[in-house]
Amino acid sequence: MLRLQRVEPSAALTADRATYQDRLIFHTPEWLAFVAECQRAEPVLATVSDDGATVGHFTGLLTRRWGLRILGSPMAGWTTSYQGFNLQPGVSRRAALRALPGFAFDQLGCAHLEVRDRAATEADWTGLDLRWDAAPTAVIDLSPDEDALFGAMASACRRNIRKAAKSGVIIEEAEPDPAFADEFYDQLRDVFAKQNLVPTYSVERVKSLIRHLAPAGRITLLRARDGDGRCIATAVLPWYHRTMYFWGGASYREHQHLRPNEALIWHALRWARARGVTEFDFVGSNSYKEKYGTVEVPVPWGRQSRSPLIATLRDTAKQAFALKQRTAARLTRFKEPEAVTRP
Incomplete structure (x- = not known):
């Protein structure tokens, strides 16, 4: 059984994480510093172990929404595509995803978590308690x-x-x-x-x-x-x-x-x-991108909450954000009727 354990950043840890072939820019210290600054979030690094041996790493950030601790790996709106896990060849991503809620809820005291892992397939998610939506790129x-x-x-x-x-x-x-x-x-x-x-x-x-x-x-x-x-x-x-x-x-x-x-x-x-x-x-996958000769790759986006109420809050907040954006656009047009000045 895989186990996640939070660890503090160090030169040795950074060096080890850099050796993983599935490492992305979104796992790097520079990217985490960017998200932490813009979202007022706290980076979370964890090792993934199997019988005491380190077989991978997890990357995420802690933030607060609705007065609750949230673990995002990443969260929607962070302009960050994927985070999730870096795992050694042969290590089960399904097993790592199964271990994640316990880490988020028990060790970190979170009320909600979200994760999008570039290498995870829909089969890795099926049957887990994590809800997921298709989010192809x-x-x-x-x-x-x-x-x-x-x-x-x-x-x-x-x-x-x-x-x-x-x-x-x-x-x-x-x-x-x-x-x-x-x-x-x-x-x-x-x-x-x-x-x-x-x-x-x-x-x-x-x-x-x-x-x-x-x-x-x-x-x-x-x-x-x-x-x-x-x-x-x-x-x-x-x-x-x-x-x-x-x-x-x-x-x-x-x-x-x-x-x-x-x-x-x-x-x-x-x-x-x-x-x-x-x-x-x-x-992301949009019709206008097809003209460049793209191939669509499925990357499910999963989430889990401690209670149905928190899940409802998350969905309501998403809808409220869309409404706020449209309202802001109307106010901007009212206050700035003239065209934007071009350089």
Whole structure:
């Protein structure tokens, strides 16, 4: 039977965790520092042992909601894709998931937990007390050569990439500074405004992400400029080990006819492949991503509460957040009737 035990961070622990092949950027100290800062959360590291021998690690963060302790690995809204476990080959993820509620509720005194593990399959969850929802993501295998990657895209996507080049759109790597975050966020506001919404997070979260990941060389920031040199689109792309992630992308509606978004993704795919990255993860599955030649990968999102009341509170809070977002969008349009000023 597997057992989880909380441990304190140390150089030896960090070194051991880094040896696991299923380790992702979301398990790194830099990413945990980013989430902890933005969510006012406390990182939780635990070893997974079998008969006293360490066979894996768990990563999560403690926070408070509704006055209760919550263990998120991760929680929805953290702009963090997956955490969960790092396990040695042959160690059962199902057994690790089965041991998790006892760790969360008994050792940590939590009232609710959520977990999304990139390597766990639906079979690992079936029959456990953890409720789970399908939360697939869209990925691109970067192993083929550039011609094959380009050929796997939909014909309309390929035409748009060519159109961007003919229209004078240039993609450049941006410096990891607050000015880029401001550019990205202004464009993000325009993206959400198209749907009568406002962004789900502030510009400070973007600045925090850059501040924590850039020193370790784990983030790529791309900027698209039109023929006149104006920044018309941006992309935020954390990467680590074998995977690059599409954390965020934004563009001004008035320039989308130049197709900068497709040009940004195509540049990112080639940039990552040239550096030995073997997978591009769009972090979520939407129909617009299919044109890039993606494959859908199921990644269930599980949760468990001490009581049905807490589970109801969680679902109600999710619905309330959506309502709050739409209300904020209406208030923003009322207070700011003029168009957002463009740089």
